Amino acid sequence: GEDVEQSLFLSVREGDSSVINCTYTDSSSTYLYWYKQEPGAGLQLLTYIFSNMDMKQDQRLTVLLNKKDKHLSLRIADTQTGDSAIYFCAERGLTGGGNKLTFGTGTQLKVEL
Amino acid sequence: ETGVTQTPRHLVMGMTNKKSLKCEQHLGHNAMYWYKQSAKKPLELMFVYNFKEQTENNSVPSRFSPECPNSSHLFLHLHTLQPEDSALYLCASSQDQVGGRTGELFFGEGSRLTVL
Numbered sequence: 290g291e292d293v294e295q296s297l298f299l300s301v302r303e304g305d306s307s308v309i310n311c312t313y314t315d316s317s318s319t320y321l322y323w324y325k326q327e328p329g330a331g332l333q334l335l336t337y338i339f340s341n342m343d344m345k346q347d348q349r350l351t352v353l354l355n356k357k358d359k360h361l362s363l364r365i366a367d368t369q370t371g372d373s374a375i376y377f378c379a380e381r382g383l384t385g386g387g388n389k390l391t392f393g394t395g396t397q398l399k400v401e402l
Numbered sequence: 403e404t405g406v407t408q409t410p411r412h413l414v415m416g417m418t419n420k421k422s423l424k425c426e427q428h429l430g431h432n433a434m435y436w437y438k439q440s441a442k443k444p445l446e447l448m449f450v451y452n453f454k455e456q457t458e459n460n461s462v463p464s465r466f467s468p469e470c471p472n473s474s475h476l477f478l479h480l481h482t483l484q485p486e487d488s489a490l491y492l493c494a495s496s497q498d499q500v501g502g503r504t505g506e507l508f509f510g511e512g513s514r515l516t517v518l
Contacts, residue, residue: 292444293444297442320504320505322505322506324509329511330511330512331406331408331492331494331509331510331511331512332445332492332494332507332509333509334506334507337504337506377445379445381505389447389450389458390447390505390507391444392437392444392445393444393445394442394443394444394445395445
């Protein structure tokens with residue numbers, strides 16, 4: 290099956306930028322996603338990027354996609370304590386019927402004062 | 403009401419018990435999903451229902467039995483579970499199995515299951 294890999298932990302200081310990285314194997318990916326899971330909650334879509342784009346910016350969030358290397362990153366500018374959460378990378382490929390999302394392990398972001 | 407509601411939020415059961423997890427969505431979606439979230443492992447898709455029909459069973463052991471009586475409700479029946487089945491079980495829904503333009507899933511808060 291297809292794989293999505295991301296590191297398990299990231300710690301940053303408040304006010305710094307956070308960069309969460311993800312690699313995937315599915316060459317047929319159409320959309321790639323970043324979901325956020327706050328403590329005690331389910332996952333919530335944060336942002337997504339279509340596979341023919343290489344960058345998307347949304348306020349403090351910047352998504353970079355290197356399709357050749359199958360590498361996705363999420364940059365959070367001016368990271369705040371409220372950004373502490375688990376961030377899941379996911380990709381949607383054409384294999385298996387179209388809406389099978391493959392998720393990574395999640396990266397736990399800890400923001401320190 | 404929140405979009406996707408799961409009950410119970412926490413469940414402790416013995417290996418010989420029978421219990422059920424319930425999920426209800428108020429978004430008018432037609433596709434519903436069960437995911438398993440375990441520490442340090444990728445989020446694992448278990449089952450998919452589209453218009454009440456099961457369209458995916460991701461090689462899930464038969465001790466997990468899903469039921470989808472209508473597009474708004476999804477159950478996961480649990481029987482003779484193992485301690486390694488302890489995890490957070492997440493329900494999600496989407497517009498349909500294709501997921502509309504972006505394929506966004508809407509998740510519930512999860513049911514934390516502990517098997518003793």
